[in-house]
Amino acid sequence: MSDKRFLDKAYGIKRDDQALEMYEAWAETYDIEVMDENDYQQPERCAMALEKLLAPGIVPVLDVGCGTGLSGLGLQTHGFEVIDGCDFSAAMLERAEKTKAYRRLFSANLNQPPLDVDDDAYGAATAVGIFSFGHVDADALDEILRVVRAGGFVIIGINQHFYDEGSLVAKITALESAGKIKLLSKEHGAHVPGTGTTGWVFALERI
Template structure:
């Protein structure tokens, strides 16, 4: 019997790193076709375009890179080099096949990213901050690996933004002069071919610079 592929509801229900590893190991091989193409997934491209339009340049870290859709979009826009990090080795294996990344790093963002401080001139993340176990508590780890002046383009599910504490976290970072120039354009996550309960969901793309 064919194994039923995981879906968005299962991803939104994640609560632990081990659950994430298991779900994305099961989903990696079908994610691009069954989910991204099937649900007209626009967010990776929107996140990449926002980064490029703001003046973001490489080297870039794609945090929660999954199968590499955002990195692929960055490369199409001429933004290189890009490294990928994700908790799922299976998803990173799919990302490598796209030949969009200089390197891939298997890591749980809750535990930090094993690269030196100030390694990147930009950080992007598309689809990582939804309804799962990751929230604004990972922002310090992302800021640590970014050089002063680095641009960030982080998509956050709009329904999750206030509830998870992103508004307060960004306010503290602004007041503490860790970041500047924060804007929050709202974009559609899915295109007109999407179906299901989440088809009209939107995301806020947190665009800002590290001080």
């Protein structure tokens, strides 16, 4: 058992400066609390969703809000070989570096675009557990789509609480109505089973 527990607090965050403070303090024990103690399922679910759409291999994938690297490790396990990651917490990025799953890691606040990345640089992006209260705003999806090539994919894993909040679902609907994306699938399932929290995986195609 870790002595620094944060899962209960994570859904009560209101602003991204509070989120940053929390992840800086959580980095050391995040993997233990989230994965070892509570069986976090979204890295596996999101990697599986991408593998269904894109043959794994050397196509570059951006893991947006990579955290300690659990989501990148999920992609790597499914055969993706070229993975970049970004996050605004230096402490989380330091942990991600240790996984050796990433080609490039860089600092970025997704609520303050642009990312230091060219247009159309990636064949896909994953956003696993980052759209949430006081975390990454739904509008950041515009910037994520900018760095994914047309015909590429964005996979999003979110918790049920933020799904119910509605802003991400509304953003996806608006982008689809504007002809910028196609919603390929939307699946309800496990998020953090140890806490009883379920979640959703969205698969989007950039038009």
